Amino acid sequence: MRAEAAQHVVEGEGPAKKALERQADSLGLGGNTLFTGYLDRDGSLEDCYSAGAAFLFASRTETQGLVLLESMALGVPVVSTAVMGTKEVLGKGGGSLIAAEDEHDFASKAVRLLTEPLLRERLSREAVEHARDWSAPVMADRMLQLYEQVTETAQTGTTRVSSMP
Numbered sequence: 001m002r003a004e005a006a007q008h009v010v011e012g013e014g015p016a017k018k019a020l021e022r023q024a025d026s027l028g029l030g031g032n033t034l035f036t037g038y039l040d041r042d043g044s045l046e047d048c049y050s051a052g053a054a055f056l057f058a059s060r061t062e063t064q065g066l067v068l069l070e071s072m073a074l075g076v077p078v079v080s081t082a083v084m085g086t087k088e089v090l091g092k093g094g095g096s097l098i099a100a101e102d103e104h105d106f107a108s109k110a111v112r113l114l115t116e117p118l119l120r121e122r123l124s125r126e127a128v129e130h131a132r133d134w135s136a137p138v139m140a141d142r143m144l145q146l147y148e149q150v151t152e153t154a155q156t157g158t159t160r161v162s163s164m165p
Contacts, residue, residue, distance in 0.1 A: 007032055007033075009034045011038075011039050011048055012038060017035060017037075021035055046070070049076050052076050053076075053113070055067075055071035055080075056110055057080040058080065058081055058106060060083050060084070063084055064089075068096070069134050071127070072095050073127075074128075075124045075125070075128050077127050079097045079099060079110045080097075081098070081100075082098045083101070089134070094126045094127070095124070095125075
């Protein structure tokens with residue numbers, strides 16, 4: 001895939017949508033950019049994720065990083081900055097390329113992911129594995145382990161140290 005031939009899909013609604021549409025036009029990307037508006041989690045959003053070769057995410061205010069995990073669970077590798085909630089979700093970068101807080105580094109990583117099919121395939125596999133570590137059953141097991149530790153500490157007065165991934 002040539003990076004300049006990429007189709008950009010911007011999902012969601014918000015106060016910046018009109019400005020982003022104007023910016024895409026002014027940069028000559030209007031013909032390659034689709035603004036979908038809000039997509040429901042009835043399959044529409046999942047289809048949007050799955051259609052992409054990459055999920056690019058540059059939010060500096062995301063508190064949870066849920067969209068990263070949704071994308072990764074579907075095998076879509078991520079290029080993202082790692083701040084706030086995204087830092088914890090991305091960890092050391094399994095299934096993703098973590099960009100510095102620099103637009104040139106972010107763009108370089110995005111182009112690399114789009115133009116290196118072997119890298120994209122590897123990160124796609126890693127993304128599914130990484131998202132699995134954040135699945136509801138895995139998180140429930142972690143919570144149960146925490147409750148067991150708290151209960152043991154309350155009963156015995158000793159603390160058991162365990163490593164959570």
